[in-house]
Amino acid sequence: MSFDRRAVVIGGIGALAAPFIVRAQGTLERKDVKLGVGGKALLYYLPLTIAERRGYFKEQGLNVEINDFGGGSQSLQALVGGSVDVVTGAYEHTIRMQARGQDIRAVTELGRFPGIVLAVRASLADKVKKPGDLKGMKIGVTAPGSSTNFFANFLLARDGVQPEDVSFIGVGGGASAVAAMRQGGIDAISHLEPVITRLELDKAISVLADTRSEEGTRAIFGGANPAAVVYLRQDFAQKNPNTTQAIVNAFYKALKWLEKATPDAVSATVPEEFYLGDKELYLEAVRKSLSMYSRSGIVSEAGMASARDMLVPFDKELKAASFDLKRTFDSTFIEKAPGIVKL
Missing domain, CATH: 3.40.190.10 (Periplasmic binding protein-like II)
Known part of the structure; x- marks a missing residue:
């Protein structure tokens, strides 16, 4: 190879x-x-x-x-x-x-x-300032064990929070993910476009971590x-x-x-x-x-x-x-x- x-x-x-x-x-x-x-x-x-x-x-x-x-x-x-x-x-x-x-x-x-974003419900933005503040909360991901789940786990671990300290909920990849946030089924979301832009335009979320750009990715991972x-x-x-x-x-x-x-x-x-x-x-x-x-x-x-x-x-x-x-x-x-x- x-x-x-x-x-x-x-x-x-x-x-x-x-x-x-x-x-x-x-x-x-x-x-x-x-x-x-x-x-x-x-x-x-x-x-x-x-x-x-x-x-x-x-x-x-x-x-x-x-x-x-x-x-x-x-x-x-x-x-x-x-x-x-x-x-x-x-x-x-x-x-x-x-x-x-x-x-x-x-x-x-x-x-x-990655293009993955971790965001919290807008109504919780005053309480949640960093990923570790999500301890005990429900986080929506495309499916448990998927890349969106891995990304959230990594950010939580940096703040000393383990996967078992939160609840991960599979919300799918499109309209179902948007609905889960709108309807209050989750407190935060680790997800991708176009779901994130939809929620941003709705002013439904506050972004905690963003890898949609090279700059954002380097800030989190230090490189590629x-x-x-x-x-x-x-x-x-x-x-x-x-x-x-x-x-x-x-x-x-x-x-x-x-x-x-x-x-x-x-x-x-x-x-x-x-x-x-x-x-x-x-x-x-x-x-x-x-x-x-x-x-x-x-x-x-x-x-x-x-x-x-x-x-x-x-x-x-x-x-x-x-x-x-x-x-x-x-x-x-x-x-x-x-x-x-x-x-």
């Missing part, structure tokens, strides 16, 4: 001089692929919808069936159980699975910082912290190398499209139901999120370490485990994606 940090994207005139997309070399071992995602409408997973709606999977000869679950932990369970072949989910899941001796690896980075990735079982990649390459090619093309896309172009591509009933809201959420998508598709070694260090303070199993962190990301396929060159 190679980790050449000098991989760069062709830009400018050179990129225009040759067709961007080429199919994976060789015959696809499998054209039909089942993919799991936990909250497809969330901007965290936007590259998936772009690859789907702009036909990048079909360009690669793939028929991708997307299974949308309530949260990332459920997508992971589907992969382990064999009901899906590949997942778009949080990079942290690969770390936890490697620690358990299961060879699940990321093959493409989709998000270079990878977010969504494409991950799968290593034996799938070994048995289906051309299919895996085709999947990576499609996602990489989606990342390069997003690098230059405008909010209007994004909103014109996704289904209207992603808007949460308000197109202007969605456009604002996209504006806040476009910078978070990966430019290279590569998870850096510093990012791997940052993600591990986020989990260790509250994950006793991981703290005691011994494993090779580099096995969480296989760069073989992204380094062969069209548009990548080595200097």
Whole structure:
């Protein structure tokens, strides 16, 4: 497995001089692929919808069936159980699975910082000034065991609060999350766009921690912290190398499209139901999120370490485990994606 940090994207005139997309070399071992995602409408997973709606999977000869679950932990369970072949989910899941001796690896980075926000109900803002003040309260997350849950756990642990000191409630990925806060079912929320912008515009929340920007991410983690990735079982990649390459090619093309896309172009591509009933809201959420998508598709070694260090303070199993962190990301396929060159 190679980790050449000098991989760069062709830009400018050179990129225009040759067709961007080429199919994976060789015959696809499998054209039909089942993919799991936990909250497809969330901007965290936007590259998936772009690859789907702009036909990048079909360009690669793939028929991708997307299974949308309530949260990332459920997508992971589907992969382990064999009901899906590949997942778009949080990079942290690969770390936890490697620690358990299961060879699940990321093959493409989709998000270079998390885009997760921890916020408290506006009516509690005078009482809750930092994550540790949430002790004893109910915190909404996409699903227990998902990246939104991990993020909240990390912030709580920094303030000396353990996961069992709060109640985590799965609120799903869209309108149900907004409703949970509006209806008083939760005291705080750890969530993603466009849910957070909807609640901000409603003046329903007060933000405690924000990783929607590189600046905010560095303030919390001290550096890079990878977010969504494409991950799968290593034996799938070994048995289906051309299919895996085709999947990576499609996602990489989606990342390069997003690098230059405008909010209007994004909103014109996704289904209207992603808007949460308000197109202007969605456009604002996209504006806040476009910078978070990966430019290279590569998870850096510093990012791997940052993600591990986020989990260790509250994950006793991981703290005691011994494993090779580099096995969480296989760069073989992204380094062969069209548009990548080595200097």
